[in-house]
Amino acid sequence: MTSLIEVFGHGGDVETAAARFGGNPADFLDFSANINPLGPPREVLEALEQGLHTVLRYPDPGHRAFKMLLSDRLGLTPNYISVGNGAAESMALILLGLAPRRVGTVEPGFSEYSALSRQFGAEVHHVQGREELDWRAEPEDIEKLMEQVDLLFLGQPNNPNGVQYPVDILHRLARKAEITGTILVVDEAFIDFIPVSQRQSLAPRLKEYPQVVIIHSMTKFYAIPGLRLGYALGRPELIHAMTEKQVTWSVNGLALIAGEACLRSGKSFEQETMVLVTHERKRLTEGLKALGCKVTPGEANFILAALPEPWTSASMQAALGERGILIRSCSMYPGLGERHVRFAIKDAEASGRLLGTMGDIIGLKTSTGSEAGGQNDGTAIL
Template sequence: MEKFEHGGNIYREDVPAGDWLDFSANINPAGLAPSVRAALLAAVDDVINYPDPEARELKAALAERYNVPAEQLVLGNGAAELFYLFLQTVRPRRVLLPVPSFSEYERAALAARCKVSCFALSAENDFRIDWEEMLAALPVTDCIILGNPNNPTGTLVTRNELVRLLEAIKDGTQWLVVDESFLDFLLFDSRYTVRDLVAEYPRLFVVQSLTKFYALPGLRLGFGVAQEELAKRLNAGKDVWNVNLLAQKAGVAALADTEYQQQSRQQLIEEMQRLYKRIDGLRGIKAFQPSVNFMLLDVSGTGLSSSGFTARLRARGILVRDCANYTGIEDDCYVRIAIRRPEENDRLLAVLEEF
């Protein structure tokens, strides 16, 4: 596999009869909200105009939804763009990555000519961070990037744990970047988020995607929260029209649709637990407890490699994420699946039980 290959690439191969059933992309199974679809259709004729370079309407909606000042917001063409923007602007020399993790952290760091070091997470410890070891690594790093929850492991880091890390770097020169792109899937995120702490800890940058929870990956939309001076630097360093008009309109509509938000969370939690119990009971597969809309599987007990496992599913029209190219779990035995609608999950279960 290519080192920075992602899931969700439905264009690479011939489409099977009936289309792909894509478990490789971890997107809200509820799909596009009707309110967002309506907003997009209503705005189609407006694409003859440039988007608002200040994205005032969207920033106001984000400020209200996430209870952060608009002056602290930086908008991105997807969350991934914001990692590149931050690293190209701040230019830390040494970046530490708990791995396995989202590969764009490493790719963005390499693009900014950073030296990347890896902090290995172990399956035996359910891929949780050893905080004593993490704190001991601070003197030899300039920036730590971590996902909360982490992709692909689903591991959550508590707010208290992050505050401990922030206190440790408060008087130093290190930066902490926290990717909260999947926190919207939780019923309550107050135990985990640190987006409200950027004023208190100016060397903190929090990134969040809107494409995951609101099922907008084709539009690309994300935002960052930073101390006001850093937000100004980041906004000055990006393309002025990096968030297009349709993405801005979709974001405003999505953030206003509280019914979609509540139903998505409740339905996901119920289906996530059902799927976890069914898969973890299959011979040869170890499922790691999911926290949001994806689940990591160790398939070594099946006698198949991750590539062999994904190939057998692909032959049945089902795509899953082969994790062999994730730094930190290159032993070719892990795959990640998304949590989809019950009838789609039942189709996956039927094939897995048959195998």
């Protein structure tokens, strides 16, 4: 199916939306990009303002101050850490530095796993998640795939369904990686949105697993996607192979300043985010179900849902886009269907507008939509 606005394969493309639906890119209510609805911490904005003069000099190519803060937080020495221009560069550096010939993915999954792998000359093989497992794949199927590939990407929580694999399964896969010689890349770009007690992660025992690389993003949780900042964790030999392929100064100075401020911002921002995301995910889930959507019970800051018939992702995306609201079509994800869409978690006012507008479009008035914060007047952004 031809995508209306995901022409680059991602959400958050307000420029394409404006060209498609009319209006100012900044005026769209964007549920297609999964960014913290609180915006950046106050400390980050202050640090950026105070650090603007640093654009006159080159950034530190070794990312030393940021790495030391990460090292203190994670309990890992800096040689276990690679800093990148977003999580996407970390993925690219893994592929460039380790040069796998065959890459495995679990579908549905983040499109960059396959796209980057093919871009750098690797064959891509995959296993399919099952709907009855909330689009997880059977561990046995993943293990069989690991026997066939040099490297395997696994989202934790996975995008677009937002689910985690239990930590005992992760340990099982990490041990399998040692047997098969496969590099297991665990993408934790959205794990910060899950309360610490509920996170399923190999990070606390990373040193036990020499074949595991963990990817993190700073841009989603701290709402700095325009600056691009992420990092990867792994044994020093793997990290060295990655950084040898990195373009000097790929991480800009303002991104490093923001990253340092993020790590110094304290617990209150994290706690406020958890409360908001947990509450609004539940509220949006109930509202979507009341509108006839089938919702996948994920844990991240986004929701995968199947629209009620006869609506398709394209028809709903068009109807909402004409009213100034963007959602992410998921019809192009392998294994998902033409009715699958993804919604980012936002604040109560935004969710209320979304649910009210969808209710108007579908022709279904719901108490959830009306209580959630205002009715949409149906005016298109034109």
